[in-house]
Each structure stands twice: as structure tokens, then as C-alpha cells.
Amino acid sequence: MSETEKSNFGGRALRYGKTTTTMASLAAKLAGEKWLGLNIDKDSHARELMMSLGNLKGPLMKVAQILATIPEALPPEYAQELQQLQSSAPPMGWPFVKRRMKAELGENWQTRFAQFDKESSAAASLGQVHKARHHDGTLLACKLQYPDMSSAIDADLKQLKLIFSLYQNYDKSINTNNIHAEIAERLFEELDYKREARHSQAYSYMLKDEPNVHVPDIYEDLSTGRLLTSNWLEGDKILNFKTAPIEKRNQLAMNMFKAWYVPLYQYGIIHGDPHLGNYTVRPDDLSINLLDFGCVRIFPPSFVKGVIDLYHALQTNNNDLAVEAYETWGFKGLTNEVIEILNVWARFLYGPILDDKIRPIGKAEGAMYGRDTAKQVHEQLREARAGIPVPREFVFMDRAALGLGSVFIHLDAQINWYQLFNEMIDGFDVGALTIRQNKVKKQHSI
Numbered sequence: 001m002s003e004t005e006k007s008n009f010g011g012r013a014l015r016y017g018k019t020t021t022t023m024a025s026l027a028a029k030l031a032g033e034k035w036l037g038l039n040i041d042k043d044s045h046a047r048e049l050m051m052s053l054g055n056l057k058g059p060l061m062k063v064a065q066i067l068a069t070i071p072e073a074l075p076p077e078y079a080q081e082l083q084q085l086q087s088s089a090p091p092m093g094w095p096f097v098k099r100r101m102k103a104e105l106g107e108n109w110q111t112r113f114a115q116f117d118k119e120s121s122a123a124a125s126l127g128q129v130h131k132a133r134h135h136d137g138t139l140l141a142c143k144l145q146y147p148d149m150s151s152a153i154d155a156d157l158k159q160l161k162l163i164f165s166l167y168q169n170y171d172k173s174i175n176t177n178n179i180h181a182e183i184a185e186r187l188f189e190e191l192d193y194k195r196e197a198r199h200s201q202a203y204s205y206m207l208k209d210e211p212n213v214h215v216p217d218i219y220e221d222l223s224t225g226r227l228l229t230s231n232w233l234e235g236d237k238i239l240n241f242k243t244a245p246i247e248k249r250n251q252l253a254m255n256m257f258k259a260w261y262v263p264l265y266q267y268g269i270i271h272g273d274p275h276l277g278n279y280t281v282r283p284d285d286l287s288i289n290l291l292d293f294g295c296v297r298i299f300p301p302s303f304v305k306g307v308i309d310l311y312h313a314l315q316t317n318n319n320d321l322a323v324e325a326y327e328t329w330g331f332k333g334l335t336n337e338v339i340e341i342l343n344v345w346a347r348f349l350y351g352p353i354l355d356d357k358i359r360p361i362g363k364a365e366g367a368m369y370g371r372d373t374a375k376q377v378h379e380q381l382r383e384a385r386a387g388i389p390v391p392r393e394f395v396f397m398d399r400a401a402l403g404l405g406s407v408f409i410h411l412d413a414q415i416n417w418y419q420l421f422n423e424m425i426d427g428f429d430v431g432a433l434t435i436r437q438n439k440v441k442k443q444h445s446i
Helices: 003-035 042-054 059-068 076-083 094-105 149-170 177-190 193-206 246-267 301-316 319-329 336-354 371-383 392-411 417-425 430-444
Strands: 127-133 139-145 227-231 269-271 279-281 288-290 296-298
Touching: 094 139, 094 227, 149 177, 177 392, 193 227, 193 246, 193 269, 193 296, 193 430, 246 269, 246 279, 246 288, 246 301, 246 392, 246 417, 246 430, 269 392, 296 392, 301 319, 301 336, 301 417, 301 430, 319 336, 336 371, 336 417
Parallel strands: none
Antiparallel strands: 127 139, 139 227, 269 296, 279 288
């Protein structure tokens, strides 16, 4: 075994050890509650779990953040804690940066830049960003992938399967197999920076008519499968605008709404990671930058039609149309009881666009948007012993809706969401969407 292989093996073993200890603790406590009648303090244990996971750099942090926005996946006590998870691990140092850049751009990589910052500007779950300067003077953002991320994802997905297995033995209201498969596929896709570059270029095309949404330009000659270089987009954190005038907050919210939903309803494509670090407010204090296109979901046009069909079904109390929409999404064997339970969650998600008036998007119960409704739905599914498999396409659609809803709540935006949504879907035609989607897929090889 080579030194590199030994290092990778040692890293995987250490990672397995850390996460397995945490999961073993969870297993023991859940088993004690189920079989011995012992009560565990879920809030306290959830905080313990979050702190254990928070010290690990890499995909497990991203997995936890994803789970926090899928109310069906875990008990709400755990989801609320995981929603706050941030990596406390420091960025990789200059020796790693030099090795990575040499491996991607060659021995004389530094001559490709007029300037390259040794210190990272941002550290994320799968990579870190360094600011650089092109020889033409343009500021650049260089995202470098951490080492051995494929093995780390593989290890973390095994732990995720263990979490799901433990929880399903304890609570059979939800079948999580499809959730795991969807998260696994999206995470491995995020390791391909060439794919992300194509996604970014596709988003530039899809949002070309939205002057208040900006997407970075990719420098293909300075990008590889593990290095992604784009122009640097200056911007401020959106949460810094929580106390801005209402007109400014409303405009920011509308820009965010269009950034996510114009691509969905016109092209059947959604940015699956509405994380606070993936958008910033430009110096004009109104328009936004949309960043990080590693997690992009392309939906069958029929799925998008199902989203709109369910909206109309809730508007008119048309249960048959609602069932048709759920089945189009991939829900199977639905009983009347389960349909009513799903409708509770649907009415919550669609509520703001069913109300033809200016209003906030909602409120955050216990600091987590949708917590109380999710808890109600989960308890009802448990009582119904449904065991329903969550369709794969549903995972990131749900995540986007909740993630954006949380941002709109932070901004306390007051908008006629009904009017905004209906303008967006006016004249929707599944055939036209199919043509537009195929064009984007062909042009950008996505």
C-alpha cells in the first residue's frame, strides 16, 4: 500500500470511528426508548449529535444540512439542530493549495495568475475558495476541492444509511430509501467541477432576462474536474439586510424568488442548495449574485406539471387532481388517509401562493420554518403506519421551498406571492418546457 493510500485509509478509518461512535450512541438511546420504555430528551440528544458532527469537515456536514430541510426524514428535534450545523474545521493550508494547484494546472501554475491569495476567502463542505487576479486585471474566485472527497462521501453515505436504518426501525412512517439514493447521487455529482461549470453556464443562459440576478462567468482554461475558476462577484450577506427598508427587502426577496423559480417553471431545472452562502447582495443593495451550482436537479417536465396541477387542485379542492399530481411525482399506493395527510403539508407549502394578498411568507416556529406543520404531518403518518417512500424528485424540491421560505422570513418580506407565482406560470405548457429544457441540456451538456 502506497503512502497516499495509507493516508487515505487512515483518514477514512478515523472518520468512520468518529461518526460510528456518534451513531452507536443514537442507536442505544433510540433502542432504549423503544424496547425498554426509557424516555430520552430528544432536544438534548439532538444538540449532542449536532456538536459531534459539526467537528467533521466534508460531506457529512452537507448531508446534515440537507436532512434539516426534509421534514419527512428525521424527527423535528434533530432537524432543527442539524439546520444550524456549520463546519468548525479550519480550511486546508498553503501546502495543500500548492499541491492541488500544481496537480490541476501544472508545475508553473502561479504564472497563470497575476496574483493568488495564500489564505482562503471561504471554506465550504467540499472545498475552499481563494481570491486571485487574472493578468487582465479581473478578480477571480478559485474553488479547490478538498483531498479524497470521493472516499469521504462514500464513508458519510454509509453513516447516513445507518441513521436512516436506525430511525426506520424506530419509526416506520417514512421509507427513506429514495431520500438516501437522491442525496447520494447529488453529492457525487458535486465532486465534478466540470459538471458544475456547465451548470453555471446553463444558469447564465436561463436567467439572461433577469437583470437583478447575476451568475459568475467561468474561466474554462483555469478550471478542471477539481478546480473551478470564475470571476469574483462582490456581495454582502443577505442577512445583513434584515433591517433595511421594506422596499429593499421586498426587492431582494423577489430577486431570490425569480433566481430559483424562473429556471424551474421555464426549464424544469432547480438550484438544489439554498444555503445562505450561495447568494449575496451586490453593491447596489438590490440585485443578487447566485453562486455554487454543484447541486442542480433536472426534473422531468411531467414533474413540473404535477407541481402546478397540485396548486390548482388545492385552489379548487379537487382531490382527484391532487392524487394525479402526487402519482406523477412518484407517490404510490396512496390511501385516502395518506392523501389527506399529504395535503396538510402541501397546503402549508403552497399557502403563500394561494392567498391573493400582500403577506409574509409565513413564520418560523422554534427557529425552523415549517417545524410545527412537519411535526403534525409526521405524527399523522406514524399513526397511519403509512411507510410511504418519498419520491426522489421531491427531496430537493422540498428543500428549495423551505430554504427560500426561511430567507423570506428573515427579510420579513411583504409580497403578493400569489400574483408573483401566477405571473410566472401564466401560459405554462409542458411541451414548450420540454423544448426549452432539451435546448439547454444540448447546449450545455447537462
